[in-house]
Amino acid sequence: MITRVLVTTGKYLSLVAAAGVALIPLVVVLFASFKTSEEYATTSPLTPPMNWFNFTNFVTAFESGKMLLGFANTTFILLISVTGTVLIGTMAAYALDRFDFRFKKLVFGAFLIATLVPGVTTQVATFQVVNELGLFNSHWAAIALFLGTDIISIYIFVQFMQSIPKSLDEAAMLDGASRFGIYWRIILPLLKPAIATVVIIRGIAIYNEFYIPFLYMPSAQLGVISTSLFRFKGPFGSQWEIIGAGAMIVIIPTLILFIILQRYIYNGVTAGATK
Amino acid sequence: MTSTTSPSSPADTPDANGAGDGSAAASPRPAPRRTWRKRGGWVQPWLYLALPLLLLITFTYVPVGNMIWYSFTSWDGLDPVKEFIGLDNYIKAFTDPRYWQVFAVSLYYFAASFVQLALALYFATVLSFRTRFRNFFKGVLFFPYLLNGVAIGFVFLYLFQPGGTLDSLLGVFGVSETPFWLGDPDVANISLAATSIWRYMGLNFVLFLGAIQSIPHELYEAAELDGANSWQQFRYIIAPGIKRIIGLSFILAIAGSLSVFEIPYIMTGGANGTSTFVIQTVQTAFVFRGIGLASALAVILLVIVLLTTWLQRRIVPDEKVSLS
Numbered sequence: 001m002i003t004r005v006l007v008t009t010g011k012y013l014s015l016v017a018a019a020g021v022a023l024i025p026l027v028v029v030l031f032a033s034f035k036t037s038e039e040y041a042t043t044s045p046l047t048p049p050m051n052w053f054n055f056t057n058f059v060t061a062f063e064s065g066k067m068l069l070g071f072a073n074t075t076f077i078l079l080i081s082v083t084g085t086v087l088i089g090t091m092a093a094y095a096l097d098r099f100d101f102r103f104k105k106l107v108f109g110a111f112l113i114a115t116l117v118p119g120v121t122t123q124v125a126t127f128q129v130v131n132e133l134g135l136f137n138s139h140w141a142a143i144a145l146f147l148g149t150d151i152i153s154i155y156i157f158v159q160f161m162q163s164i165p166k167s168l169d170e171a172a173m174l175d176g177a178s179r180f181g182i183y184w185r186i187i188l189p190l191l192k193p194a195i196a197t198v199v200i201i202r203g204i205a206i207y208n209e210f211y212i213p214f215l216y217m218p219s220a221q222l223g224v225i226s227t228s229l230f231r232f233k234g235p236f237g238s239q240w241e242i243i244g245a246g247a248m249i250v251i252i253p254t255l256i257l258f259i260i261l262q263r264y265i266y267n268g269v270t271a272g273a274t275k
Numbered sequence: 276m277t278s279t280t281s282p283s284s285p286a287d288t289p290d291a292n293g294a295g296d297g298s299a300a301a302s303p304r305p306a307p308r309r310t311w312r313k314r315g316g317w318v319q320p321w322l323y324l325a326l327p328l329l330l331l332i333t334f335t336y337v338p339v340g341n342m343i344w345y346s347f348t349s350w351d352g353l354d355p356v357k358e359f360i361g362l363d364n365y366i367k368a369f370t371d372p373r374y375w376q377v378f379a380v381s382l383y384y385f386a387a388s389f390v391q392l393a394l395a396l397y398f399a400t401v402l403s404f405r406t407r408f409r410n411f412f413k414g415v416l417f418f419p420y421l422l423n424g425v426a427i428g429f430v431f432l433y434l435f436q437p438g439g440t441l442d443s444l445l446g447v448f449g450v451s452e453t454p455f456w457l458g459d460p461d462v463a464n465i466s467l468a469a470t471s472i473w474r475y476m477g478l479n480f481v482l483f484l485g486a487i488q489s490i491p492h493e494l495y496e497a498a499e500l501d502g503a504n505s506w507q508q509f510r511y512i513i514a515p516g517i518k519r520i521i522g523l524s525f526i527l528a529i530a531g532s533l534s535v536f537e538i539p540y541i542m543t544g545g546a547n548g549t550s551t552f553v554i555q556t557v558q559t560a561f562v563f564r565g566i567g568l569a570s571a572l573a574v575i576l577l578v579i580v581l582l583t584t585w586l587q588r589r590i591v592p593d594e595k596v597s598l599s
Contacts, residue, residue: 007505011401018398019415021473028440029430045433045440046447088327095323102317107324114335116584118534120553121573122335124560125342128352129333148334154327179319208423210537215561229425230541240433247426254421262414265421270485273478 026251033057033245040241057245064235065246066220070228077139077213077224078206081146085153085202086195093157094183098169115151123215130216141216142224146206152272153198160194161187200261200268207254225250339577345570352566364571374572377552380464381532384551387468388528392521394472395479400509403487413484420477428541431470432457460548467539467549474538475531479524486517526587530580552576 032040034049034057062068095101096108126145135141164187172182210226217224223231229246236242258265346364348357368374398416402409419427434440435456442453456466494512503511536553539545545554552572560569 011406015398015401015406015412018394019412022415022419024444025430025434025440025473029433032433044443046443088330091323092327095320099320099323101320104320107328110328110336111331114331116581117335117339117577118530118580120534120536121556121576122338122342124556124566124569124573125338125345126334127561128341128566129337133333144330145334148330151331151335183323204421208421210424210541215557226423226425229423229429232429240436243429244433247429250423250426254423255418258414258418258421262410266417266481266485269420269478270482273482 029244029247032241033248035241037239037241057241058249060242061232061246061249065232065242066223066228067225067246067249069221070223070225073139073222074207074224077142077146078203081143081206082199082202084143084147085150086198088147089150089153089157089198090188090191090195091183092154093161094187096154097158097161098166098182098187111151111154114149115155119149120211123211127215135216137217137219137222139217139222142209142212145212145216146202146209150202153202156198156271157191157194160191164190196264197268197271200264201272204254204265204269342570342573342577345567346574348567350567351564352560353564357567360567364568365575367568368571368575374555377550377555378533380549380551381535383464383468384471384532384535385529387472388525388532391472391476392479392524392528395476395483395524396521398480399483399487400513402484403513404505413481417477417481419474420481422474424474424537425541427470427474428538431466431473431538432542435466457543457549458547463543463547463549467542470538470542471535482520482524483517486520487513490516522590523587526583526590529583533576533579 028045031048032045034052034054035043036054036056039050092111096104096111130136130141130145133144135144168186168190169182172186177185207225209224210230213222213224213227214230217227220231229250232243232246236246345357347359347361349360349363350357398412402413406412437455437458441456445451445453454462457463490512495508498508498512534553535551536557539549539551540554543549545551545558550558553576556569556572556576559565559572
């Protein structure tokens with residue numbers, strides 16, 4: 001009986017400690033983001049701000065930090081890349097799962113092997129390709145790379161498509177549907193759960209991506225959310241209350257979406273990581 | 276490029292094809308398939324594949340091919356002539372301590388990944404039993420994984436700065452002698468590796484939890500009837516049930532600790548002995564304009580990652596069971 005109580009106490013203590021470790025780093029930054037600069041200089045990082053409605057740092061971060069522009073650029077890239085990924089990925093999966101053709105295994109292998117290539121290192125040579133295509137310093141560099149290096153999605157679509165019975169295709173074909181009609185009117189709508197998964201995984205990945213926009217879109221006008229925040233390092237030097245506000249502006253949308261879409265996010269991330 | 280990759284493709288494809296159950300549904304009726312092919316024609320699949328393949332070749336295979344070629348040249352990225360210099364870049368990569376020393380840094384992250392997996396396993400096990408506020412704890416432990424890397428970098432720069440959060444917290448417990456968490460080369464890598472645990476533990480945790488929860492519930496009930504305690508349930512039911520995902524995570528940790536980039540790049544820029552292999556590579560390429568040498572470094576990393584993946588396939592064969 002006593003050991004049972006001890007085990008339970010230990011369990012909850014460890015959970016509370018872990019929650020503390022996970023949350024304290026974020027909460028103290030939230031504290032800092034509401035402090036005035038004198039308050040920041042004179043109080044401990046662990047003291048809550050005096051005024052929880054002091055939004056001046058957020059306004060400064062938004063305006064001088066060009067974060068609105070960052071959100072606009074991120075949204076633009078995100079919408080086009082995710083839509084493109086869904087279309088391209090489902091088409092590739094449709095061809096790979098529903099057609100028999102020569103070199104099918106070769107094509108499949110080419111996609112599979114590409115998932116193993118670590119993205120950051122090949123940038124050494126990808127840079128030249130992007131440059132040759134004239135995409136450097138434009139939104140399209142990031143869009144093309146997000147579309148071109150996203151192979152996990154094709155994988156997820158193929159796996160899901162294998163569970164859609166082929167008899168559906170056959171029935172539609174007997175009714176005179178074309179192959180494209182089958183893809184567009186039958187397969188695509190049935191793929192909705194897989195599409196949701198891909199939208200979530202890619203959405204998170206693109207929103208958080210730092211290096212691709214940093215390397216290929218150095219112009220200040222092309223700052224995405226990550227690079228705008230990264231540029232806080234210079235001008236705001238040690239003004240941690242403003243940097244903190246900037247970090248919070250980036251984190252809060254993630255938090256809201258996580259709370260709303262929890263279940264889908266867990267499923268999506270699990271599907272993306274184990275495939 | 277394609278010729279070098281094709282030999283391994285047949286080995287990969289069967290498990291990808293057999294992974295779903297859809298193929299089984301089609302096999303009893305082979306007849307309609309043949310008519311399909313006739314009606315589809317051979318052009319159709321390539322129409323669907325044209326764009327994906329074009330993107331794949333342009334942004335994966337062309338760069339990898341070029342990278343291998345550049346690695347044998349002394350190219351600076353601008354010169355129209357790429358001078359062939361044989362294995363010089365590789366020799367430099369393996370003999371110049373500046374380049375192979377960074378491997379030592381990845382050992383910190385490799386060690387950290389053990390801690391990370393152990394923590395993830397512990398919390399996944401604990402939360403697979405009935406617990407109050409389970410969803411809250413699950414969410415809190417997982418949430419850091421979703422965050423933007425730059426935001427995490429700043430959050431932890433703030434945490435580790437002298438007189439910052441960590442020092443104040445330790446002060447509360449009466450510890451006043453603290454090192455420069457990011458300034459002292461002996462400590463900096465540990466601080467960064469800890470940040471990395473904070474960021475990625477949630478993913479392993481959720482994967483493990485999912486695997487544990489896919490174990491049939493009756494097993495626990497039967498074990499409880501037989502009088503098994505929590506430890507015995509873990510040892511004889513949970514551990515065997517999630518062996519595969521642990522093996523997978525472990526091998527991913529090797530590749531992961533070699534490709535560490537964002538956290539140290541954002542937080543220290545590779546200063547104070549925190550440069551990693553990838554930081555070294557991109558700086559060689561884009562700061563010091565040594566595309567040839569950087570390509571050689573990148574090829575080395577690529578080979579290591581491919582080798583570990585191949586080992587993974589050998590040691591932890593793909594099972595047909597879906598763990599998600």
